Amino acid sequence: MSLTFESVRFGKVEIPAEDVIEFPNGLIGLGGRRYALIDRNPGTGFLWLHEVDDPALALPVVGPEQFFSDFALVMAEEDRERTGIEDAAIARVYVTVRATPDPMDITANLRAPLVIHEGRGYQVINTLAEAALQAPLFTLSAGSAAQPARSGDAA
Amino acid sequence: MLILTRRPGERVVIGDEVLVTVMGVSGHTVRLGIEAPSGVSIYREEIWLAVKEENRAAAAAAEANPLPAAPPARRPPAPPEGSAPA
Numbered sequence: 001m002s003l004t005f006e007s008v009r010f011g012k013v014e015i016p017a018e019d020v021i022e023f024p025n026g027l028i029g030l031g032g033r034r035y036a037l038i039d040r041n042p043g044t045g046f047l048w049l050h051e052v053d054d055p056a057l058a059l060p061v062v063g064p065e066q067f068f069s070d071f072a073l074v075m076a077e078e079d080r081e082r083t084g085i086e087d088a089a090i091a092r093v094y095v096t097v098r099a100t101p102d103p104m105d106i107t108a109n110l111r112a113p114l115v116i117h118e119g120r121g122y123q124v125i126n127t128l129a130e131a132a133l134q135a136p137l138f139t140l141s142a143g144s145a146a147q148p149a150r151s152g153d154a155a
Numbered sequence: 156m157l158i159l160t161r162r163p164g165e166r167v168v169i170g171d172e173v174l175v176t177v178m179g180v181s182g183h184t185v186r187l188g189i190e191a192p193s194g195v196s197i198y199r200e201e202i203w204l205a206v207k208e209e210n211r212a213a214a215a216a217a218e219a220n221p222l223p224a225a226p227p228a229r230r231p232p233a234p235p236e237g238s239a240p241a
Contacts, residue, residue: 025196029207030214046222059213060222081193096213099220103227109213112206123210125202133205138226 006055010040013050020052021121025082028112028123032057035121037094046097049114061094062108067137072128073113079124083115088124091117097137107134 001017015036026032032051039047045066051057064071073088085091093115095108110131114123159167167175173195178186189197198206 024194027210028196028198028203030210041222041224044222044224057214058217059210060217078197082196084193096210097217097222098209098213099216099222101220103223106223109206109209111202112209123206125198125206133209 003052005036005050005052007050007058008056009048009058010038010050013038018119021116021119023121023123025122027059027114030057030059037061037116047094049094049096060097060099061114062097062137064093064095064108064110064113067108068110068135071110073115073124073131074127075115075124076127079122083117083120083122083124085115085117085122088113088115091115098134104136104138106137107132108137109133110135 002014003017003020004012004014007013013036015038019036021035021037023033023035032054034052035049036052037047038050041047045062046060047062048058049061064073073093075083075085075088080086093113095110095113098107098109100106111126111133112123113126114121116122161167161177163177163179165177169175172192174190176188176190178188180186191197
C-alpha cells in the first residue's frame with residue numbers, strides 16, 4: 001500500500017505506507033509527527049526528512065558516518081528510556097544539515113542526531129562533548145580533488 | 156510564574172505524573188531529580204534552545220540554498236611550505 005502526500009518542494013510524493021516514520025515527540029522546536037525519508041538527490045548522500053502532513057516542512061539529512069569517520073553517538077539515560085533504544089548501534093542514525101550559499105560552509109548537527117528504529121524516530125541529545133551543533137560537512141583535507149572544480153573562482 | 160520554596164529532599168508535583176525532587180543545594184548549584192512518564196522529553200534549557208534554533212535554521216536554509224550535487228571542489232589550494240606532491 002502506498003501513501004501520497006503533498007510537498008511544496010517536490011509536488012506529489014508517493015511512498016510505501018510502511019516507510020512512514022512516527023516521531024512521537026516530533027523534532028525539537030519543529031514538531032511534526034509523521035515523517036518520511038525521501039531520496040531526491042541520489043548519489044549525493046543527502047536525503048530529505050519530510051513531514052508527511054505538512055507540505056512545507058522538510059529538512060536535509062545525511063548519514064553521519066559518510067561524512068564524519070569518527071562520528072559516535074552516546075545517548076543520555078533519559079533518551080534511552082524515552083526511545084526504548086538502549087544502544088544507537090541498533091538504530092539508523094541521521095543528522096540534520098544546514099544548507100548554505102557556499103557548500104563549504106554547510107554544517108551538520110552532530111549534537112542532536114535522529115535515531116530511527118522499527119518505524120519510530122526520535123531526536124536525541126548526543127552527550128559526547130565533541131559532538132558539535134554545527135560541524136562542517138566538508139573539509140579541505142584530501143578526497144574531494146576528483147570532484148568538478150568550481151572553475152569560475154579566481155585564486 | 157509560580158514560585159515555590161523547597162528544601163533538599165522536598166518535591167514538587169506537576170500534574171499527576173511529573174515529580175521534581177530537590178536533591179541538594181551547593182553554593183549556586185541546585186541538583187534536581189525529575190521523574191516523568193517515559194514519553195515526556197526533558198532537556199536542559201540551553202541545549203533545547205540551541206537545537207530548536209538549529210532545526211529551524213536547517214529547515215529554512217534548505218529553502219534558499221540548493222544542496223550540492225557533489226562534494227565541493229577544494230578551494231584555491233594554499234600549498235604547504237616546502238611540501239612536495241607525493
